Amino acid sequence: MRKFFVAAIAGLMVSQAAASITVDGTVDASYGSPLAVQTVQTQFGDATDPAGFGNGGELDAAYGKVWNGRLYVMVTGNVEKNFNKLHLFIDSKAGGENVLSGLPNYDGGRSQNFGGLGFDTGFEADYHVFGRWGGGNFEVDVVDRAGGTCTTNCGGDFGQGAGGGIQSGSILGNGGGTTSFLSTPATFGFNNTNIAGVTGGTNALSVAEQAAAAAVTTGFEFSIALADIGNPAIGSTILVHAAYGNGDNNYHSNQILGGLPGPQGNLGGNGSGGFTGNLAGINFNQYGGSQYFRIPVQAEIPEPATLVMAGLAVAGLVGLRRRAK
Ligand SMILES: [Ca+2]
Ligand SMILES: [Ca+2]
Ligand SMILES: [Ca+2]
Known part of the structure; x- marks a missing residue:
């Protein structure tokens, strides 16, 4: 007894x-198995510096969980310290954009280069999260795209870390006087010390190489209140598209989650590596599989x-x- x-x-x-989940850039056991694992080598360079400052960028695997009224997303891999960007597009409510418009205008006008990019059928983006660094601090923006209807003063919310190969920060307000759309701060953790995972190239990953990608434990972690992304109901599913591209949002790598069928080189702006000045030539319906991953909105974990x-x-x-x- x-x-x-x-x-x-x-x-x-x-x-x-x-x-428990700690937003520190390291995968927590609570996430369970990855929701997506990379399928192709990276053509944006393989990171080699265990201190976290090495060249190269890759997206190894994606994790997600709804817990305690918040969405947690973790993408393992690396973000090169050259202002290249890691993007998360979140589809958490009805409506939104299956094909991105040129609006709202944020990130110094660079958001407009996404205009014309098409997601898989059924994915309708509502929110855009992006992180990059070039100076010492990792910087993250969160934007309510409002279906492309925002026309002025759409800077979104902003936060930054304190520098280094491992850093974290809080996101609320944009520092420019614009009222925040967030009710509570979004948070992020960034740990760029991975030197394993995918290698450089354009080949499809073998089973063993996919296992190596799934074994990476560090990268970008993000949390936001469900109340700030449309209060998705228990039993519904949040879709997230992760992509890695250049700083001007006009040249995408081949690192997307869910992954692209390999072999696959960089998408560029036309979908096959060509530079066109924007991303309008990319349509994820043209690539097999779903270029997003699914996070169930479950009943509250005590x-x-x-x-x-x-x-x-x-x-x-x-x-x-x-x-x-
Ligand atoms: Ca964590
Ligand atoms: Ca939506
Ligand atoms: Ca697809």
């Missing part, structure tokens, strides 16, 4: 550990404190029963 309850309490303690209280309550009941005998 007692052994059973001890085992039950031990089980609760395990649940407590599994229910907070660790709740689990501890439940464990103490069970222990108390055991004590009462034992005394009653």
Whole structure:
């Protein structure tokens, strides 16, 4: 009898550990298995510096979880310190853009270079998150694209880290006086120390190489309140498209999650590596598979404190029963 309850309490303690996510740029056990794993080598360079400042960029695998009223997304890999950008487009509510428009205008006008880019059928982007660095600080913007209807003063929310190969930050307001659309800060963690995962090239990954990509534990991690992305209902699914491209948003790499069928070189602006000045030539329907991954909106996982209280309550009941005998 007692052994059973001890085992039950031990089980609760395990649940407590599994229910926590720290936004630090490292994959937490709570994420479980990756929701997407890279399928092709990177043509934007293989990172080789364990301190996190090396050249190269890659997207190895994607993870996601809804917990405690927030969406957590983790993309493992590297972002080169040359203002190249990691993009997350989030489809978390009805409506949005299956083909991106040139509006809203943000990121110094560079957002307009996305105009004409088409996602897979069924993916309708609502929010755009992007991170980059070139100076010491990793910088992240979050934009409510509002279906492309925003026409002026659409700078979005902004935050930055404190520099280094591992950094994190908080995102709220844009520093330019514009009222934030966020009710609470979004947060990010960035750990650029990966030197494993995919290698350089354009080949399709072998099973072993995909396993190596899935084994990478560091990269970009992001969290935002569900209330700030349309309050998606329990039982619905949030779709996220991850892409890696250049700083001006007019030349995409071959690092997309869900991955592109290999072999596949950089997409460039025309979808096959050519430079056109924008990304209008990219249509993800032209590539097999879904270039997005799916995050289920599940019922609330109890907070660790709740689990501890439940464990103490069970222990108390055991004590009462034992005394009653
Ligand atoms: Ca983490
Ligand atoms: Ca949508
Ligand atoms: Ca596709």
